[in-house]
Amino acid sequence: MKSTLQLTKQALKLAIFTAVVAISLPATAQQSNELNFENSSLYSGNPGEDNAVYLFPDVNATMDAHVKIKGRSTTSVSLSSIDVTSTGFSKAFQPQISRGSVSGSTSWWMEFEIKFVNKNTEDAASIAEAYATALDIDGNGSRLREWDAFYGAASYTLESTTQLQVISVTGILNQLLLGGKQFTGSLSDFSGIDTAATQLMATNKYINTNTITVRFGGTTTGSVSNTNRMYSVWFKNFAYSAPMNTLPVKLASFTATLNNNNKADLKWTTASEINVSHFVIERSIDGINFSDAGIVFAAGNTTGNMNYSFTDNLSAVGATVIWYRLRSVDMDEKTELSATKMIRISTKNETTLSLTVYPNPVKQDLRVTIPATWQNKKLVYEMIAISGQVVSRMQSANSGQTETLNVQSLAPGIYYVRVACEGQMIQQKIVKQ
Incomplete structure (x- = not known):
């Protein structure tokens, strides 16, 4: 429970304790290299705005931390506090974020970059091993559930009785494609x-890093008048009663392409499987509400690569944009969701090569739809400034029909998206807000 009206979390906890008494033992710390996030102050920028940097001094004996607001899903998302100290745990990083009131199903987030530096300097400092444990990932008891997403972690641990849903996510950070996990509460x-409450916790392990990127967000299934939520990440390891260190399947790749027969070809490869039962292919026409499109049974237990495919007939779908994702299910009915892929059905015959880019103007994520004949080929995506300078570049060895480019770090202005494939090249003008 992280909604903060006039009642503090401790007061609410005491109120509920009078009605329900539970006896439990807290999870115990596993290691001594805890990082303490206390006594924050504004270091640069404007409070609560994108690119503002906050200083957390003395996170350990030799380091400080600079916490930067990297971006947000919409300008309606605001930072109520960079670090709530009146409740929760004083050593944890506890930002409070609000989306305001929402009238229907929606999703939002704010992204932070946590950079470790040598004490009293701006010189980057590397940490050999660090842990980030998200606490109390839950909902509001009605229509809201919160989530935490961590990028670039080496591994993560959940309780075997976890209440959290795990979704694989990707982000383009510092022009590198970086994978992550999103932990969504009930x-x-x-x-x-x-x-x-280890069933509401997720511990992420980082190796040899000087930067940790995390997104705090929420989703709603209907109207919610108060979305003000406090998030809590304690930078230390915890013991779990029955830890689940690895999920049943390691997904190496997942693509969705449109073939010439108005069908979607879905292909995925697993690098390993442990007691995997099956895969559920889920389809959506709005990117929010998904339904089952099919089931493919898994090999079950493998240590090598396994290739799978599924073809979805779209003749009766009646939509021009379709989203797909995979749900892997193990023998114990634990599940994990893949990243979402999108395809676009052309409403006319294409006689010339063209790109479809949207939204335009764009602030964060730019979706680029390529010609159907370029699918499953090696592509090079470039962002070019009006001066002609290439400001970012990304390669895709096996491109799907629609790729997502993160352009948040670009300065506002006019750019060109240029995509090259086997000697052919297309470009499209965009406006970065």
């Missing part, structure tokens, strides 16, 4: 922030 509201 709609249920759990009182307080309690390290005994």
